[in-house]
Amino acid sequence: MTTLKEPALTETPKLIAGPASYLDDRLGAGSFLKRNLRKVFPDHWSFLLGEIALYSFIILLLTGTFLTFWFKPGMGHVEYQGPYEQLRGVMMSEAYASTLKISFEVRGGLLMRQMHHWAALLFVAGMTVHMLRVFFTGAYRKPRELNWIIGVLLLTLALAEGLTGYSLPDDLLSGAGLRITEGVAISLPLVGTYLTFFLFGGEYPGEDVIARFYSLHILLIPGILLALISAHMILMWVQKHTQMPGTGRNNTNVVGAPFYPAFMAKAGAYFLFTFTAIAALGTFAQINPIWLFGPYTPADISAGSQPDFYMGFLEGALRLMPAWEINFLGYTLPLSVLIPALVPMGIIMTGLALYPFIEQWVTGDRREHHIADRPRNNPHRTSIGMAAVVFYGLLWLLGANDEISAFFHIDLYHTTIFGRFAVFLGPALAYVVTYRICMGLQRKDAEVMSHGVESGVIKRMPNGQYIEVHVPPAEDIADHLRGKARLPILPGEADIEGIPPKGARSILGKARAVLSKKYGTEHVPLEEEGGHGHAAIGSGEDKH
Amino acid sequence: MTSNEHSSHEEDARVPRRVIGTPAAGTAVLGDSPPQPPVEDPAVVYPDLAAARRAERLVALLFLVTFLSGVAFIASYVIFQVGTVDSTAASNLALGTSLTLALLSLAAGIVLWVRRIMPKYTLVQERHPMVSAPDTQEYVADTFVAGANESGFVRHKLLRRTLLLAAAPLGLAPLILLKDLGPLPGTSLRHTVWKKGLRLTVEGTGAPIRAADFNSPGGILSVVPQGYEHDLNALAKATLILIKFRSDQLKAGTNQNWTHDGIVAYSKICTHVGCPAALYEQTTHHILCPCHQSTFDATDGAKVIFGPAARPLPQLPIGVDSEGYLIAEADFDVPVGPSFWERGDAEAEAREAREKAS
Numbered sequence A: 001m002t003t004l005k006e007p008a009l010t011e012t013p014k015l016i017a018g019p020a021s022y023l024d025d026r027l028g029a030g031s032f033l034k035r036n037l038r039k040v041f042p043d044h045w046s047f048l049l050g051e052i053a054l055y056s057f058i059i060l061l062l063t064g065t066f067l068t069f070w071f072k073p074g075m076g077h078v079e080y081q082g083p084y085e086q087l088r089g090v091m092m093s094e095a096y097a098s099t100l101k102i103s104f105e106v107r108g109g110l111l112m113r114q115m116h117h118w119a120a121l122l123f124v125a126g127m128t129v130h131m132l133r134v135f136f137t138g139a140y141r142k143p144r145e146l147n148w149i150i151g152v153l154l155l156t157l158a159l160a161e162g163l164t165g166y167s168l169p170d171d172l173l174s175g176a177g178l179r180i181t182e183g184v185a186i187s188l189p190l191v192g193t194y195l196t197f198f199l200f201g202g203e204y205p206g207e208d209v210i211a212r213f214y215s216l217h218i219l220l221i222p223g224i225l226l227a228l229i230s231a232h233m234i235l236m237w238v239q240k241h242t243q244m245p246g247t248g249r250n251n252t253n254v255v256g257a258p259f260y261p262a263f264m265a266k267a268g269a270y271f272l273f274t275f276t277a278i279a280a281l282g283t284f285a286q287i288n289p290i291w292l293f294g295p296y297t298p299a300d301i302s303a304g305s306q307p308d309f310y311m312g313f314l315e316g317a318l319r320l321m322p323a324w325e326i327n328f329l330g331y332t333l334p335l336s337v338l339i340p341a342l343v344p345m346g347i348i349m350t351g352l353a354l355y356p357f358i359e360q361w362v363t364g365d366r367r368e369h370h371i372a373d374r375p376r377n378n379p380h381r382t383s384i385g386m387a388a389v390v391f392y393g394l395l396w397l398l399g400a401n402d403e404i405s406a407f408f409h410i411d412l413y414h415t416t417i418f419g420r421f422a423v424f425l426g427p428a429l430a431y432v433v434t435y436r437i438c439m440g441l442q443r444k445d446a447e448v449m450s451h452g453v454e455s456g457v458i459k460r461m462p463n464g465q466y467i468e469v470h471v472p473p474a475e476d477i478a479d480h481l482r483g484k485a486r487l488p489i490l491p492g493e494a495d496i497e498g499i500p501p502k503g504a505r506s507i508l509g510k511a512r513a514v515l516s517k518k519y520g521t522e523h524v525p526l527e528e529e530g531g532h533g534h535a536a537i538g539s540g541e542d543k544h
Numbered sequence B: 001m002t003s004n005e006h007s008s009h010e011e012d013a014r015v016p017r018r019v020i021g022t023p024a025a026g027t028a029v030l031g032d033s034p035p036q037p038p039v040e041d042p043a044v045v046y047p048d049l050a051a052a053r054r055a056e057r058l059v060a061l062l063f064l065v066t067f068l069s070g071v072a073f074i075a076s077y078v079i080f081q082v083g084t085v086d087s088t089a090a091s092n093l094a095l096g097t098s099l100t101l102a103l104l105s106l107a108a109g110i111v112l113w114v115r116r117i118m119p120k121y122t123l124v125q126e127r128h129p130m131v132s133a134p135d136t137q138e139y140v141a142d143t144f145v146a147g148a149n150e151s152g153f154v155r156h157k158l159l160r161r162t163l164l165l166a167a168a169p170l171g172l173a174p175l176i177l178l179k180d181l182g183p184l185p186g187t188s189l190r191h192t193v194w195k196k197g198l199r200l201t202v203e204g205t206g207a208p209i210r211a212a213d214f215n216s217p218g219g220i221l222s223v224v225p226q227g228y229e230h231d232l233n234a235l236a237k238a239t240l241i242l243i244k245f246r247s248d249q250l251k252a253g254t255n256q257n258w259t260h261d262g263i264v265a266y267s268k269i270c271t272h273v274g275c276p277a278a279l280y281e282q283t284t285h286h287i288l289c290p291c292h293q294s295t296f297d298a299t300d301g302a303k304v305i306f307g308p309a310a311r312p313l314p315q316l317p318i319g320v321d322s323e324g325y326l327i328a329e330a331d332f333d334v335p336v337g338p339s340f341w342e343r344g345d346a347e348a349e350a351r352e353a354r355e356k357a358s
């Protein structure tokens, strides 16, 4: 340890003390800072994922504002007279022309456009992966259910934000996406035609939709996103971050670095890293070169057009669907559009939103949880999560089945037919496999705790037998493993007289008890060498 | 907000207590009371001073790179002009590279600073249950009830009901205001601009098509109505795909009366969700929609062979005018494009109407 003989501050510099006192006099900021300057933040690589989404959002706001200075959200036709030779003299919308202008006539315009698009992809990707980590570690449990719901809203809104933004340049590629959006909207029973006529100001494509998407994209949705992200951050701050199990960490403390100065500086650096990555992508990886696609016309399409990745699962669902359509009493129910457009998204988003509450209902667990679960230690949750990931992933892959078919020389229709079965079988298989893997990993942990780890030292026994010496695991690893908390199970067994407990008498109650037992049964308890039984160190209030 | 005491760090002394009524200036938040000398704290482990010095030099180097890259960025803005594809690419590369480098080395510098110069922390902070104390809850509940009673909202029924009544139309007003977003659909989705005598023209060139010139079997054209080449609303419904067959190739699904000399016109707008069904396979006579791969048999009334589209591409009745140019004989007799709720089984209705007429 150093003795700090170097120059150091002995008092707050006047330049800071002055304004600080000024603010404190007027706001009483002191007591807030007293509580929060040294707020402790735990560390784990996976906690960065949410930050990536946050920083991408900030970059989206910055680059997007730059783009608004030149973009013209108009659908009036103009003849292009700009510097891009290949399109000179072509009729196009003002929106498309102004996007060309940003790309070729504004210095840094192309960079900002490309960065904006890359940041959007990173935003959704970061959010999705962040959500997966929250899910698999059970960080959505009480008291964080509200923040989880905010997260699901954020993800949904981000998709809407991406869709409206992608359509703005009014090029041939984005136009195809817009056309599909219209086709889906008009298929809705009862309200479909009204909805599309109100959205497009009449028949498709009309002259209004770009301007309307524009105000949604730069004002309404970002405004809501900003409000929700702020709420998300405030809740995270108030509830404090979850932490991974480990030495000295428990359910009633947080171990880590203080906000000021360490976490603050680190967060700044990670913002800059995200910014770096997006700047590098915007520089070196071309994205959405709209000048190659040409202006939009509903009469044409470029083959092999693909939406941005986060729309891929909807595209895949649309492709897989068999041609079902019901006509009755003079009305039409286009199931071949409705089902793929609404059901997968509905399953995923509703499932996400409800999961914390369903889990709570099944386990009857109403305690606060601040220690993150290791995914293996809640095998059913992890398996359900993986089944969902596979479901989404398959739809996503099959959204590019024409590319797959061309690349691997597989018949196009076979990929579709394969997909129709795979979306059902794949998730089931993923469930089983994940469950097994979780159990295997649990067994390995149990072995490490009960028999120690292989030391690499071979010893000869008196009887001539060779054995490898096992030593107890390092203390930090052992503490990490001991974080395993037992899952609570609802009482469901009948008592001695054969009467089941109160909650488990109705059919629903019985089902609940069965699920609870399945969900929570401990197959591989952790036994320590010394034999102190279950090591439920992770949760100080575990009463089971 | 919950309290945040540190078990290892009591910081109360940093913020001197303020006696009520005394002026705060000078004694406030970051006032000049001297901080305590650094205590030996096992939760705050400083790096070795020499190592920190080495790290400092590295960090300084990185910050210098950021400075230079920042200068390079500004210089690039001045030096590289845009306009052509090549000059824009050069400008993009120069601006982007300098920006990336500036951000990267700044980020790396700060991370090094945190890791090598700042102490390692294992501070511990207590958590407290989020729920507030029972007496607080009780106080809030009592206050709420008292306030509700004081307001008279409960006792005065008339007040309550008229307030609700008053709010209802105001709540509806914003919805009503949205009505002028668009006209009502009416029957517009059932018609296109095609009508008897309107000439078919080639998409892109706008040239009318003489039937006699479009004579090689297997030939295909994308067709728009004359005079509507730039009317996107019209094109979104009226674009056609025109195919020439030998008469013996056509099957029952295609209405032979609506063809001219083996030339058939189908709507190009996919009946799934409306992409232009733009791909045509000569050998199999399949029309393929690139969006979700609905496949239509062009020889057989464009009926669906594969994919999510549920209905055939509607066929347009065509003929020739006195100069031998292809013209429409009528509008489509069913709505084109994606299905919608009010559409119903338009094909069956059209069939019935035709049977009745003949």
Ligand code: HEM
Residues within 6 Å of the ligand: A046, A047, A048, A049, A050, A051, A052, A053, A054, A055, A057, A127, A128, A130, A131, A134, A139, A140, A144, A147, A148, A149, A150, A151, A152, A153, A154, A155, A229, A232, A236, A240, A241, A242, A352
């Ligand atoms: C705009 C997008 C989002 C941003 C900017 C964002 C940002 C963050 C950040 C920086 C954290 C703290 C670090 C971390 O735990 O990784 C966090 C925590 C959290 N996020 Fe998000 N997030 C977003 C979307 C989501 C989504 C989609 C979900 C879930 C559906 C979600 C659920 C949560 C929860 C429950 C926490 C608290 C977890 C904890 O304390 O460990 N967030 N968010």
Ligand code: FES
Residues within 6 Å of the ligand: B270, B271, B272, B273, B274, B275, B277, B289, B290, B291, B292, B293, B294, B307, B308, B309
């Ligand atoms: S729009 Fe043609 S298949 Fe979907």
